[in-house]
Every structure is written in structure tokens, then in C-alpha cells.
Amino acid sequence: xxxxxxxxxxxxxxxxxxxxxxxxxxxxxxxxxxxxxxxxxxxxxxxxxxxxxxxxxxxxxxxxxxxxxxxxxxxxxxxxxxxxxxxxxxxxxxxxxxxxxxxxxxxxxxxxxxxxxxxxxxxxxxxxxxxxxxxxxxxxxxxxxxxxxxxxxxxxxxxxxxxxxxxxxxxxxxxxxxxxxxxxxxxxxxxxxxxxxxxxxxxxxxxxxxxxxxxxxxxxxxxxxxxxxxxxxxxxxxxxxxxxxxxxxxxxxxxxxxxxxxxxxxxxxxxxxxxxxxxxxxxxxxxxxxxxxxxxxxxxxxxxxxxxxxxxxxxxxxxxxxxxxxxxxxxxxxxxxxxxxxxxxxxxxxxxxxxxxxxxxxxxxxxxxxxxxxxxxxxxxxxxxxxxxxxxxxxxxxxxxxxxxxxxxxxxxxxxxxxxxxxxxxxxxxxxxxxxxxxxxxxxxxxxxxxxxxxxxxxxxxxxxxxxxxxxxxxxxxxxxxxxxxxxxxxxxxxxxxxxxxxxxxxxxxxxxxxxxxxxxxxxxxxxxxxxxxxxxxxxxxxxxxxxxxxxxxxxxxxxxxxxxxxxxxxxxxxxxxxxxxxxxxxxxxxxxxxxxxxxxxxxxxxxxxxxx
Amino acid sequence: xxxxxxxxxxxxxxxxxxxxxxxxxxxxxxxxxxxxxxxxxxxxxxxxxxxxxxxxxxxxxxxxxxxxxxxxxxxxxxxxxxxxxxxxxxxxxxxxxxxxxxxxxxxxxxxxxxxxxxxxxxxxxxxxxxxxxxxxxxxxxxxxxxxxxxxxxxxxxxxxxxxxxxxxxxxxxxxxxxxxxxxxxxxxxxxxxxxxxxxxxxxxxxxxxxxxxxxxxxxxxxxxxxxxxxxxxxxxxxxxxxxxxxxxxxxxxxxxxxxxxxxxxxxxxxxxxxxxxxxxxxxxxxxxxxxxxxxxxxxxxxxxxxxxxxxxxxxxxxxxxxxxxxxxxxxxxxxxxxxxxxxxxxxxxxxxxxxxxxxxxxxxxxx
Numbered sequence: 001x002x003x004x005x006x007x008x009x010x011x012x013x014x015x016x017x018x019x020x021x022x023x024x025x026x027x028x029x030x031x032x033x034x035x036x037x038x039x040x041x042x043x044x045x046x047x048x049x050x051x052x053x054x055x056x057x058x059x060x061x062x063x064x065x066x067x068x069x070x071x072x073x074x075x076x077x078x079x080x081x082x083x084x085x086x087x088x089x090x091x092x093x094x095x096x097x098x099x100x101x102x103x104x105x106x107x108x109x110x111x112x113x114x115x116x117x118x119x120x121x122x123x124x125x126x127x128x129x130x131x132x133x134x135x136x137x138x139x140x141x142x143x144x145x146x147x148x149x150x151x152x153x154x155x156x157x158x159x160x161x162x163x164x165x166x167x168x169x170x171x172x173x174x175x176x177x178x179x180x181x182x183x184x185x186x187x188x189x190x191x192x193x194x195x196x197x198x199x200x201x202x203x204x205x206x207x208x209x210x211x212x213x214x215x216x217x218x219x220x221x222x223x224x225x226x227x228x229x230x231x232x233x234x235x236x237x238x239x240x241x242x243x244x245x246x247x248x249x250x251x252x253x254x255x256x257x258x259x260x261x262x263x264x265x266x267x268x269x270x271x272x273x274x275x276x277x278x279x280x281x282x283x284x285x286x287x288x289x290x291x292x293x294x295x296x297x298x299x300x301x302x303x304x305x306x307x308x309x310x311x312x313x314x315x316x317x318x319x320x321x322x323x324x325x326x327x328x329x330x331x332x333x334x335x336x337x338x339x340x341x342x343x344x345x346x347x348x349x350x351x352x353x354x355x356x357x358x359x360x361x362x363x364x365x366x367x368x369x370x371x372x373x374x375x376x377x378x379x380x381x382x383x384x385x386x387x388x389x390x391x392x393x394x395x396x397x398x399x400x401x402x403x404x405x406x407x408x409x410x411x412x413x414x415x416x417x418x419x420x421x422x423x424x425x426x427x428x429x430x431x432x433x434x435x436x437x438x439x440x441x442x443x444x445x446x447x448x449x450x451x452x453x454x455x456x457x458x459x460x461x462x463x464x465x466x467x468x469x470x471x472x473x474x475x476x477x478x479x480x481x482x483x484x485x486x487x488x489x490x491x492x493x494x495x496x497x498x499x500x501x502x503x504x505x506x507x508x509x510x511x512x513x514x515x516x517x518x519x520x521x522x523x524x525x526x527x528x529x530x531x532x533x534x535x536x537x538x539x540x541x542x543x544x545x546x547x548x549x550x551x552x553x554x555x556x557x558x559x560x561x562x563x564x565x566x567x568x569x570x571x572x573x574x575x576x577x578x579x580x581x582x583x584x585x586x587x588x589x590x591x592x593x594x595x596x597x598x599x600x601x602x603x604x605x606x607x608x609x610x611x612x613x
Numbered sequence: 614x615x616x617x618x619x620x621x622x623x624x625x626x627x628x629x630x631x632x633x634x635x636x637x638x639x640x641x642x643x644x645x646x647x648x649x650x651x652x653x654x655x656x657x658x659x660x661x662x663x664x665x666x667x668x669x670x671x672x673x674x675x676x677x678x679x680x681x682x683x684x685x686x687x688x689x690x691x692x693x694x695x696x697x698x699x700x701x702x703x704x705x706x707x708x709x710x711x712x713x714x715x716x717x718x719x720x721x722x723x724x725x726x727x728x729x730x731x732x733x734x735x736x737x738x739x740x741x742x743x744x745x746x747x748x749x750x751x752x753x754x755x756x757x758x759x760x761x762x763x764x765x766x767x768x769x770x771x772x773x774x775x776x777x778x779x780x781x782x783x784x785x786x787x788x789x790x791x792x793x794x795x796x797x798x799x800x801x802x803x804x805x806x807x808x809x810x811x812x813x814x815x816x817x818x819x820x821x822x823x824x825x826x827x828x829x830x831x832x833x834x835x836x837x838x839x840x841x842x843x844x845x846x847x848x849x850x851x852x853x854x855x856x857x858x859x860x861x862x863x864x865x866x867x868x869x870x871x872x873x874x875x876x877x878x879x880x881x882x883x884x885x886x887x888x889x890x891x892x893x894x895x896x897x898x899x900x901x902x903x904x905x906x907x908x909x910x911x912x913x914x915x916x917x918x919x920x921x922x923x924x925x926x927x928x929x930x931x932x933x934x935x936x937x938x939x940x941x942x943x944x945x946x947x948x949x950x951x952x953x954x955x956x957x958x959x960x961x962x963x964x965x966x967x968x969x970x971x972x973x974x975x976x977x978x979x980x
Binding site for chain 2: 571572575576578579580582583584585586587588589590591592593597598599601602605606
């Protein structure tokens with residue numbers, strides 16, 4: 001076991017991704033160019049979202065040598081007006097794989113640290129050219145880095161670093177990579193245009209290799225509220241996640257060295273004075289609530305060992321055995337191991353017990369999961385047949401499996417908290433659709449939050465009909481977490497729901513000028529494949545999509561019948577105005593009369609009477 | 614010379630007047646409706662399968678009592694109502710001016726009046742609607758199909774078409790026969806010495822009959838039906854029978870289609886159930902019968918699957934439920950072979966006129 005582990009840890013993440021670049025969407029020059037564009041644009045949008053800055057994105061793709069045939073080298077540059085990155089972090093953020101801050105639980109477009117660095121890595125592999133990162137963080141200085149990745153060591157190699165004065169924050173990343181724009185162009189243009197539809201608060205400019213500029217101006221000035229980072233929902237976790245959460249709660253006994261002792265002294269505010277063991281405890285008592293956890297633990301241990309700082313320096317704490325109420329320590333002076341009994345009545349006993357064994361199950365549940373209160377936690381413990389006062393650190397492997405299992409099965413947890421989601425909102429979506437398609441009719445809906453397997457999600461959907469939309473049948477625009485999904489349309493759950501609908505019930509027939517925009521927001525979109533282009537059919541998701549679609553279809557049907565009635569009345573009027581005079585003409589000759597009958601009244605009546613069967 | 618028809622002269626003129634007054638009556642109705650702010654409508658006997666019944670009394674298919682209203686009040690019917698009104702108006706002109714027209718003509722003529730027919734089938738349908746409304750065949754409207762058959766024999770007619778009014782012609786003057794077209798259809802039947810009408814399915818045999826002077830030998834008027842008899846031909850046969858009291862006999866190929874050609878002349882087709890005056894209920898089917906094939910040792914050819922299917926279809930027709938009609942179908946089905954009229958040529962070109970025809974005419978006296 002341990003030797004295997006060592007072999008793995010010797011491969012750096014960069015090297016791992018280098019070897020498995022197909023997985024990340026870098027299988028060929030066409031796909032790689034498209035994926036690189038996506039990664040940089042999505043990072044730029046995410047960065048702006050986080051800081052509530054209205055995004056202003058410039059994307060440009062330029063051929064290094066225009067004359068060459070595809071696939072060839074392209075310079076891909078994405079510039080944003082986001083917050084920029086602290087120059088200290090730039091080399092690591094762009095020069096190492098798996099560096100980043102996007103590991104919390106909230107909705108975001110991409111996983112920072114993976115895609116962008118992969119694109120940089122891909123560029124470097126195919127062209128051996130460095131990446132250029134320009135970042136302004138403070139609104140004053142622009143730092144420019146030119147650097148390569150050391151794949152084996154997973155470290156950046158900075159080739160050049162310069163600074164200059166600027167006035168705005170922002171980030172610009174530029175790489176040289178092998179790509180095939182002649183093949184990827186359509187998808188990239190679609191991607192940019194659809195991104196502007198689902199990000200109506202962004203202004204996006206795309207300069208393509210021919211020099212043509214596509215500009216998508218900002219349609220709405222207000223940004224949707226940003227998502228918040230939240231704790232996980234009990235349904236959404238597995239044994240491995242619990243284990244990691246427990247390691248977090250299960251505080252280590254702090255190593256008592258000089259640094260630690262200085263820290264304790266500092267927190268007690270007694271760096272200079274010599275304090276007796278009793279003084280220390282007295283001072284600690286007064287400031288207990290301000291003390292950090294490690295300091296509390298050290299002081300609790302000192303209370304049982306009955307030592308001052310000098311005494312503490314002469315020993316090493318080996319083990320705190322809460323179950324047997326014993327502390328074992330090594331006395332350097334005596335060169336022997338000693339054992340001290342722990343008094344369970346002492347107020348410090350609890351501190352030590354908490355530290356060593358972690359929280360009780362009850363506290364663990366209420367503190368580490370979203371929307372679990374003491375009542376629910378107690379009910380759950382009863383359901384799981386686990387003691388609520390059980391220390392989480394003392395649970396056996398079997399008990400952990402039992403716990404994880406029960407967390408999945410217990411039905412009385414509240415639905416996941418959707419505050420970690422960032423739907424676009426009905427108004428921006430509606431405005432985006434109106435501006436984008438200029439339809440005769442549009443309607444949007446945001447469903448309330450729902451959840452599948454502990455992951456919250458929200459479905460937003462819009463429908464647009466007529467106007468500038470060509471009558472070429474239904475066109476579906478799919479989005480997930482504000483990313484357009486362009487590939488693998490056929491197997492997607494949204495398509496499935498739309499196709500299963502009986503559209504004739506909603507007066508939609510033939511090849512209607514119809515557009516459907518579907519946006520699924522979730523902390524984890526249930527993608528079917530690694531390619532992340534098609535969403536799997538979870539029943540909960542299906543239900544929400546169906547409800548949204550039915551709501552919109554009903555709205556459309558109302559519009560259509562209103563429209564239909566108006567059209568019909570107009571058609572009637574035209575028909576009677578055309579045919580009644582003809583009938584009059586024929587009847588006059590047929591009856592042998594000279595003068596035409598007075599048919600005006602009938603023309604009017606004809607256009608007024610209601611349609612009847 | 615038989616002048617049997619004297620009392621009924623000018624029947625063609627009478628029919629024309631009846632039609633014109635009927636058209637005017639409809640015109641007045643429409644005019645009055647329009648004037649009084651009422652939506653005019655036509656009542657059209659339904660031609661759906663459910664409404665076609667066999668009338669044993671008059672021995673033809675007729676329409677039942679079901680009828681449909683085509684109203685100008687109903688927006689979806691307004692267009693076809695106007696088309697029908699236009700056709701009545703146009704037919705009125707045709708008949709008054711003594712001009713003739715074809716189905717194709719009608720389709721194009723409509724465009725001059727901004728009555729747009731989608732295609733010819735649509736205009737053809739409207740023509741049938743008008744036939745049903747007025748219970749008159751389109752030939753009376755001076756609308757003729759392209760197909761034409763011919764007639765030969767001692768029959769004097771008097772034209773009523775413009776430019777020929779009053780002019781008489783004898784139909785034995787031209788050995789190829791006379792086309793049964795608009796002018797002949799609208800002519801008065803004035804005089805004949807004939808005592809019999811022989812309707813024959815094929816042009817070749819028609820010529821042979823003229824050459825062999827069948828019209829003289831048998832005192833007959835010979836009519837070439839050119840396959841299934843067109844309605845103008847059936848109408849002529851009926852007039853020869855009813856106005857001149859001439860018996861009609863039919864000679865057709867010895868197969869199921871031949872048998873049905875005879876049946877349609879006798880009692881009409883389901884397609885024309887909305888019309889009268891197209892049948893000759895007393896017409897006799899001389900042959901070639903299935904039983905003749907054996908009797909006259911005719912060379913045969915095998916039936917196709919379609920032939921056999923047609924026999925089964927006809928066996929469901931109420932008119933084939935009894936007598937010789939039923940029997941011959943059964944024999945055909947048993948033989949599964951058929952014989953054409955030309956088959957008699959095996960025994961010499963004149964065999965059919967010299968032997969078969971007299972024999973069958975003799976035989977026909979007994980049925």
C-alpha cells in the first residue's frame with residue numbers, strides 16, 4: 001500500500017494532466033482551440049462575477065502566420081476587467097496545475113486551476129511558446145509575466161517580469177497554441193454568441209483570425225446576485241467526504257515548540273513577564289473566549305501537567321488518552337516517560353476531549369452540514385442508530401460507513417440550500433432573449449429550487465416565438481451554470497423533455513419559428529460524460545424541466561390563440577371583401593337582373609360573425 | 614322511315630330551356646339573399662359512399678336523401694361556394710351562347726374571374742357539385758371530357774349549335790362515323806330507319822361492322838363506346854332508346870371489364886349516382902359471355918390477378934346478385950381465362966358479323 005502511494009505521488013499533477021490531456025478536452029487542434037477559448041472566457045466571467053464587476057471581455061484569435069494551412073499556430077488572448085490577481089500569486093496560479101481557490105461548494109462556471117492551466121500546458125506542448133499574463137490588482141500597477149511550466153516539477157519558470165503604471169484592474173492571458181480555426185470557428189462563434197445570451201450583463205468582443213470584430217453589447221446593467229459558499233447537504237456526500245470532514249474537525253495536538261510557546265504567551269499578553277502555572281491558568285480563564293484553539297489545548301494540557309512555560313519546555317507530550325483519562329509525556333530531564341491522570345471534573349478535560357476526539361456526532365451534524373438543526377440531528381441519530389454524544393473522532397470505519405449510508409437514506413433533512421446557486425433571473429433572461437431573437441412573443445420562468453441527491457438546482461427557461469426567428473423548426477439553446485452546451489445535443493435531458501412534449505396541444509405545428517432557452521444551475525450538474533456537454537436525466541431534474549416547459553408552452557398557446565383569433569378575423573374580413581362582390585356579380589347575371597344587389601351589409605356581417613363549425 | 618319521334622321533337626331545346634330556367638332560379642335566390650343581407654347557400658346531395666344506394670325500381674345507382682349545405686356564411690366554405698356560383702354563372706353563359714368547353718378549359722376560364730382553383734381536380738369537383746345541384750350531367754352544361762366515341766347509321770339529326778342551327782345531317786354519310794361531341798349531343802334526333810342500336814366496345818370492330826354493312830343487314834345504328842362508354846355516349850344511347858324507342862344491345866370483350874361495360878350502359882355507375890338520364894335499363898348484353906368462350910371455341914388468354922380481383926369486387930355489387938350477370942361472373946372465375954372480340958377472327962374476319970352476331974341476336978330474344 002504505502003509503496004504504491006509513493007509511486008503516485010512522484011507524478012506531478014502537471015505531468016498527470018499532460019499524459020491525460022484528452023480527458024480535459026484537448027484531444028485535437030480543433031477541440032483544443034475551442035476548449036482553450038472556453039476556459040479563459042469562463043475564468044474571466046467567473047472572476048468578474050465574484051467581485052460584482054460588470055464583465056467586459058475581449059477575446060482575440062490571431063494566426064501566427066496567416067499564410068499557413070490549418071492546423072497552425074494561433075495566438076489566443078482573453079482580456080477582462082475583473083479584479084486581477086495579486087502579482088505574488090500569478091506565477092503559481094498560471095504556472096502550476098491544481099492551484100486555485102475554487103474548491104468550495106458553490107455554483108461556478110469552471111474549476112479554476114484545471115482548465116486554464118491545461119490550455120497553457122497544451123499551448124506550451126504544441127508550440128513551445130511561453131504564456132503571457134498581465135494582471136493589475138490594485139488599479140495602479142500592471143505586472144506582466146512571461147513564463148513556462150516545468151511539467152515534471154509542476155512549477156513555473158518565469159522568463160520575464162516587468163511592471164508599468166495603469167489605471168484599471170484586469171487580467172489578460174495570452175498563449176500560443178496549435179489550433180484549427182477553419183474547423184473550430186463555427187463552434188467558437190456559436191459559443192461566444194450563446195454566452196452573450198446567457199450573460200446579458202456582459203459585453204463581449206471577439207476578434208477572429210480574419211480581423212472581423214463581433215461585438216455583443218451589454219443588454220442589462222444589473223448583475224444577478226452572486227452565489228454564496230455553503231456547507232454540504234447530507235444527501236450529497238459519501239464516506240470519503242465524511243472522512244475528510246472528520247480530519248478537519250479532529251484537531252491535532254499542537255506540537256509544543258518554542259514558536260508555540262511564544263504564541264501562547266502572546267495570546268495571554270505576557271510575552272515578557274514570568275508567569276507561574278497558576279498565573280497562566282488565571283490569565284487564560286479571563287481571556288478564554290479570545291484564545292485560539294491550539295492555545296486552549298496547550299493550556300488545558302498544562303493544567304493537568306501543572307507546569308509553567310519553563311516546565312513545558314522540558315517535556316514532550318506523547319499521548320492524550322481521553323478514554324483512559326491519561327496523559328503520557330516524556331521528561332527530558334529525567335529521561336523517562338510519565339503518566340498523569342486526567343480529572344474528568346476539571347473544566348479543561350472537555351477541551352482536551354474535544355480536541356482529541358472531535359465534536360460529538362450531534363455537533364458535527366449541526367455545525368458541518370447545511371440546514372441541520374439539533375432536532376433534525378437527534379432524529380437522524382435515532383434513525384441511524386448512532387449515539388448523538390458519540391465523538392466523531394472515535395468512530396470506527398464501520399460506523400463511518402453506517403453514518404454515510406444513513407445520511408443518504410434519511411428523508412427528513414430539509415431540501416438543500418439554494419443560496420449557493422446563481423440563476424440569471426427572469427428579467428435579465430427575458431431581456432437577453434428579446435434582444436437576441438427579437439421575437440413576436442417571449443416568456444420566461446425561473447422555477448424554485450429543487451435538489452437531486454443532495455445537490456440543489458434551479459431550472460430557468462425561456463420561450464420565444466415569431467418575429468425575427470426563422471420558421472425552421474424548434475431551436476434549443478442549452479445552458480448549464482451559464483455555460484452554453486454545444487455538443488452532444490441528442491442525448492441531453494432537455495432535448496428529451498422537449499421531444500416528449502405533445503406540442504400539438506399547445507397549438508405548435510409544423511416548423512414553428514420557436515426558440516427554447518434552458519438554463520440549469522447547480523453546484524453539480526449531472527453531466528453524462530466527461531466532455532460536459534450533455535446533462536443526464538435525473539427524475540428530479542426532468543420534473544422541473546417539464547414543469548417549466550409546460551408553463552411556457554401554456555403561455556405560448558394563449559398567445560397563439562390570441563394571435564390566431566386576430567389573424568382569423570383579418571382573414572375573414574379579407575375573404576368576405578373579396579368573395580361577396582364576386583357572388584353578387586355572378587348572381588346578377590344569372591338571375592338576369594340589371595343592377596347588382598346591395599351586398600355591402602353582408603360583407604360587413606361576414607367579417608364580424610364568429611367562427612362556427 | 615320511322616317517324617316515331619315527331620311528338621317529341623325539340624327535346625334537346627326543351628332540356629336546354631329547363632336547365633336555363635333552373636340556373637336562373639338559383640341566380641334569383643342568391644340575388645335575393647344578398648339583397649336581404651342573408652348568406653346564400655347551395656344544398657348539394659351528398660355523394661359520399663354511404664349515400665349511394667341502388668334503386669331497384671329505376672335500376673340504377675342513385676343518391677340517398679343525405680345532403681350537404683354549402684354556405685357562404687361558413688368561412689371555410691366561402692371559397693368553394695363562390696366557385697360553385699361562378700360555375701353556375703359560367704355554365705349559363707356557355708349554354709346561352711351555345712359554346713362548349715372542356716374540363717381543362719373550365720380550370721383556366723376561372724382565372725379570368727379571379728376564382729382561383731388550386732388545380733384541375735378541384736375544378737372538376739365543383740363541376741360534379743353543380744351536376745348534383747342541378748341533377749344534370751355536365752354534357753348538358755356544354756362541358757365535355759376529352760375522350761370521344763363515335764356513331765354510325767341511318768339517323769338524321771338537326772344541329773342546335775350556333776351557326777348550324779336547323780342544319781340536318783345523316784349519320785351514315787361518313788364511313789368513319791360521327792364523333793359524339795358537343796354538337797351531336799345537343800342535336801335533335803329527327804329521323805331514323807334503324808330498328809336496333811349496337812354498342813360495341815372497340816373502334817376496330819366498329820369499322821369492321823361498317824365495312825360489313827351491319828347497319829344495313831341488321832337495320833342498326835352502330836355506336837363505338839371506345840372502352841367504358843363516356844357519359845355523352847351513354848346519354849345518346851339513352852336518347853336513342855327512349856326518344857326513338859330503339860332497343861340497345863351491347864358487344865364487349867369476353868372478360869369482366871366487358872361485362873361491366875355492358876352493366877354501366879344498362880344501369881349506370883356509382884360515380885354518376887347523382888345523375889339520371891344516363892342509363893338504358895332495357896339494354897341487352899349480347900356478349901361475349903364467359904359461356905360463349907367454350908361454346909364458340911374462342912382462343913383465350915389467361916386472366917391477370919387484377920382481373921380476378923375485379924370479379925370478386927363486382928360480386929359484391931347488388932346488380933350482380935342474380936341471373937345471367939351472376940352466372941357469367943362465376944364462369945369467368947372458374948375459367949380464369951378471357952377472350953377478346955377479335956378472337957373471332959380465328960375463324961375468318963367476318964365470322965363475328967356473319968355467325969356470332971345473328972346467333973346472339975336470336976338468343977337475345979329469349980332473355
